[in-house]
Structures are given as structure tokens and as C-alpha cells.
Amino acid sequence: MNTNLIFLIILGGxxxxxxxxxxxxxxxxxxxxxGDALSHVALPGIAIxxxxxxxxxxxxxxxxxxxxxxIWYLGEKSxxxxxxxxxxxxxxxxxxxxxxxxxPEMFEALFGNIDKITNLDGLIIILGTVIxxxxxxxxxxxxxxxxxxxxxxxxxxxxISKVNLTYLLLVGLVVTLGVKFLGTLLTGALxxxxxxxxxxxxxxxxxxxxxxxxxxIIAATFGxxxxxxxxxxxxxxxxxxxxxxxxxxxxxxxx
Amino acid sequence: MLxxxxxxxxxxxNVDFNGHKILDNLSLDLKRDSTLAIIGPNGAGKTVFIKTxxxxxxxxxxxxxxxxxxxxxxxQKLSVSRELPLTVLEFLILKEKDTKKINDILLKVGFKQKxxxxxxxxxxxxxxxGSLSGGEVQRILMAYALLGNPNVLLLDEPTAGVDIKGxxxxxELFKNLKxxxxxxxxxxxxxxxxxxxxxxxxxxxxxxx
Numbered sequence: 208m209n210t211n212l213i214f215l216i217i218l219g220g221x222x223x224x225x226x227x228x229x230x231x232x233x234x235x236x237x238x239x240x241x242g243d244a245l246s247h248v249a250l251p252g253i254a255i256x257x258x259x260x261x262x263x264x265x266x267x268x269x270x271x272x273x274x275x276x277x278i279w280y281l282g283e284k285s286x287x288x289x290x291x292x293x294x295x296x297x298x299x300x301x302x303x304x305x306x307x308x309x310x311p312e313m314f315e316a317l318f319g320n321i322d323k324i325t326n327l328d329g330l331i332i333i334l335g336t337v338i339x340x341x342x343x344x345x346x347x348x349x350x351x352x353x354x355x356x357x358x359x360x361x362x363x364x365x366x367i368s369k370v371n372l373t374y375l376l377l378v379g380l381v382v383t384l385g386v387k388f389l390g391t392l393l394t395g396a397l398x399x400x401x402x403x404x405x406x407x408x409x410x411x412x413x414x415x416x417x418x419x420x421x422x423x424i425i426a427a428t429f430g431x432x433x434x435x436x437x438x439x440x441x442x443x444x445x446x447x448x449x450x451x452x453x454x455x456x457x458x459x460x461x462x
Numbered sequence: 463m464l465x466x467x468x469x470x471x472x473x474x475x476n477v478d479f480n481g482h483k484i485l486d487n488l489s490l491d492l493k494r495d496s497t498l499a500i501i502g503p504n505g506a507g508k509t510v511f512i513k514t515x516x517x518x519x520x521x522x523x524x525x526x527x528x529x530x531x532x533x534x535x536x537x538q539k540l541s542v543s544r545e546l547p548l549t550v551l552e553f554l555i556l557k558e559k560d561t562k563k564i565n566d567i568l569l570k571v572g573f574k575q576k577x578x579x580x581x582x583x584x585x586x587x588x589x590x591x592g593s594l595s596g597g598e599v600q601r602i603l604m605a606y607a608l609l610g611n612p613n614v615l616l617l618d619e620p621t622a623g624v625d626i627k628g629x630x631x632x633x634e635l636f637k638n639l640k641x642x643x644x645x646x647x648x649x650x651x652x653x654x655x656x657x658x659x660x661x662x663x664x665x666x667x668x669x670x671x
Contacts, residue, residue, distance in 0.1 A: 356540055363610075412549070413552070
């Protein structure tokens with residue numbers, strides 16, 4: 208095993224861990240579909256970055272931040288959660304992104320390419336992971352109380368809408384970190400699948416968070432390793448490893 | 463500034479949703495340590511009134527609480543999914559880190575030290591919130607409200623889903639809490655017997671056609 212592969216596996220593990228941790232809240236907030244589809248929004252950002260010749264991660268995070276503020280605003284202002292609008296908005300971004308993405312980079316933008324990970328990307332991923340864990344931990348109690356009952360949280364003077372926005376922006380960050388590994392179509396899956404898997408077998412919030420992180424790490428690291436050995440794109444394999452874990456957890460649960 | 467001896471003053475309170483008037487020019491002064499019941503038919507605005515007092519709903523008019531107010535709130539119902547892997551302890555710890563305090567409060571709201579039923583004891587702490595019965599959830603919510611050491615309790619039908627025996631226990635608990643400390647209670651109820659027995663003031667909200 209060469210050092211480059213070890214480097215990639217460690218970075219993948221970090222992305223898996225932060226995706227799993229953030230995903231555990233996403234699943235409880237009943238926003239799985241949003242979390243999954245959110246990554247599609249990154250594509251037009253990546254496309255524009257590729258055209259301009261700048262780091263695709265920068266394009267991704269700008270597009271995601273814009274989309275997240277939009278979703279957050281709709282969620283705050285309308286009584287019903289605008290699920291349908293989210294569906295239209297996300298597939299719309301995907302369509303525009305596909306038209307904009309230069310042909311040679313299309314496959315890579317959609318499904319990721321770990322051979323293109325630079326040292327700078329590595330540094331961004333490490334920093335991003337630290338930011339995600341620290342900030343999420345800081346807002347975790349408020350986030351949790353908001354999941355149980357928004358009224359209860361607000362009655363304690365917690366600014367739920369600020370907490371929600373912070374949380375969603377962190378999800379945007381994790382999707383950005385994962386985009387080179389898994390591509391825009393599949394990074395969202397790494398946020399959702401490990402968390403859903405963990406929920407199947409968790410009996411407390413603590414074990415739920417820990418297992419989400421562990422499953423995220425396993426899916427990402429094993430997926431990358433297998434992809435490298437077989438010489439195929441990492442995104443699909445990471446997702447398939449995640450789904451394999453999910454099926455296993457499902458069997459354990461129904462016992 | 464609020465007059466001494468009062469805990470709450472409401473003046474000309476108006477709430478409307480999409481041009482539909484829910485609360486129309488409501489005013490009241492509430493004495494410290496008193497018990498106020500809010501009654502009235504469904505849809506008359508009882509829950510809206512409580513939520514407005516908590517600052518959860520936009521309103522016009524004035525709501526003034528005494529400066530030292532600490533509010534405990536028990537919402538009408540908590541729809542907790544069975545899928546939510548949050549234990550009772552993990553829920554209560556969101557408000558209070560001291561587990562001894564949590565244990566004391568659980569005893570107060572009627573959970574026993576020793577097992578009588580499967581959840582019916584302090585072991586309830588490791589049970590998932592979503593696996594509790596409706597009555598048990600209400601008692602946990604009550605415990606949650608009490609953890610902040612409140613001097614005002616806002617209770618939105620606190621005994622919904624609790625059986626008759628449990629309901630009496632609840633109101634006896636309020637009575638005892640009031641004996642021990644300065645505690646103002648504002649509660650919504652449909653039970654006339656309870657209201658006449660425990661409240662010293664009653665507001666009746668009605669529909670206006």
C-alpha cells in the first residue's frame with residue numbers, strides 16, 4: 208500500500224465521519240431526501256469553477272450556500288415544508304449543471320475521481336472536518352431540542368431558525384468536502400445512509416451518533432480501498448458499501 | 463414596570479392568523495402564586511393564548527411578565543416518533559446536567575424508585591422517549607418543565623392522555639409544589655371538576671360569530 212493511498216483513505220475516513228455525524232441529525236429532522244438531493248446543487252457551481260479554471264470545491268460551496276439559504280428561507284417563511292419546491296429546485300440545478308459542465312469532466316463531476324485529490328484538497332478536508340465536529344457539537348443540544356419540539360426550544364429562548372441555518376450550512380460544507388471523492392450525485396448518500404443504518408440499531412442518541420460516524424468511516428474507507436484495487440470510480444462503491452451495511456443493520460433490527 | 467404582587471399583566475392582546483381574529487382585545491392581571499384556568503371550546507384560542515404568553519406567536523398589545531419570572535412550559539402533546547433513539551435521560555439532560563436533580567424530579571412526578579410496571583420506575587431514564595405511553599410522556603414533560611425551577615408553569619392540557627387516577631395525582635402535585643414555593647400556574651383544561659377544585663381564577667374563551 209503506498210502513502211498516497213493511505214492519505215486518500217484517511218481523508219475519506221474524515222469525510223465519512225463528518226457526513227455520518229451531520230447525517231444523524233438530518234435523519235431525525237426527517238430531511239433525508241433533502242440531504243440526499245442537496246448535493247445535486249453543487250454541480251452548476253463545479254461546472255462554473257471548471258470553466259473558470261478554479262478549485263471545484265470553491266464553486267461547490269458557493270452554489271450550496273446559495274441553495275441552503277434559499278431552502279432555509281422557504282422553510283422559515285412558509286407553514287408547510289416546501290418539499291416539492293426542493294425537488295424542482297434540485298433537479299433544476301442538476302439539469303443546468305449538466306449543460307454547463309465541460310464534456311471531459313462530466314463523469315468526474317458526477318461520480319468523483321480520487322486521483323484528482325491534491326494536497327491542498329487534503330488540507331481543506333482536514334480543516335473542514337474539524338470545523339464540522341466543533342460547531343455541530345456546540346449546537347447539538349439546541350438542535351436536538353428543536354427536533355423533539357420546536358415550541359419547547361423556543362420557549363427556552365433558543366433561536367431555532369439560527370440553529371437550523373448553521374446546521375444546514377455545515378451540511379453544505381460536508382457535501383463540498385465529499386464532492387471530489389464521490390461526485391455530486393452521490394455525496395448526499397454518505398450523509399444519509401450511515402445515519403439511517405445507525406438508527407436501525409441504536410437505543411440512545413449517544414450510540415446513534417457514534418454508530419453513524421463509524422458507519423460513515425467504514426463506508427468511505429472500504430469503498431475507496433475497493434475502488435482503488437478494482438480501478439473503478441470510488442463514489443458508487445462507497446455508496447454500495449454503505450447500503451450493504453444498511454441491509455445488515457436492517458436484518459439485525461427485525462430479529 | 464409591573465405592580466408588586468403581580469406576576470403577569472396582559473393589555474389589549476390581539477392575535478390574528480391571515481386576517482382571522484383569534485384573540486380579540488384580551489386584558490388581564492395575574493397575581494403571583496395564583497392558579498388560572500383557561501377553558502372554552504376547541505378552536506377558541508386557548509393554546510394560541512398560552513403560546514402567545516410564551517412569545518411563540520406574533521401579537522399586538524402588551525404582555526409584561528415580572529422581572530424574576532422563570533417559565534416552565536408543558537406543551538399539549540409531543541408527537542415523538544418511536545424511531546427517535548432519544549432516551550428519557552438524554553432528553554432531560556438537555557435541560558439539567560445534574561442527574562440527582564433529575565431523579566428527584568422524576569419521583570415528584572410519580573415515577574417510583576422500584577419497578578411496578580415495565581417503565582414505571584426510575585429505569586424509565588434509559589427508555590426511549592418514543593416508547594413511553596401518552597401519560598408517561600406527559601409526566602416526563604412535566605419533569606422537564608420543573609427542572610428549570612420555574613415560578614410560573616404554563617400547562618396546555620397537561621393531563622391529556624393521562625387516566626383519571628393519574629390526573630388527580632398531577633393536580634395534587636401542583637398543589638404540593640405551590641405549598642413548597644411561590645408558583646403561579648396557568649393551565650388549560652376541559653375538566654370542570656378539576657377547574658373548580660384547583661383554579662382560583664378562570665378565563666373562558668369563546669368563539670365569536
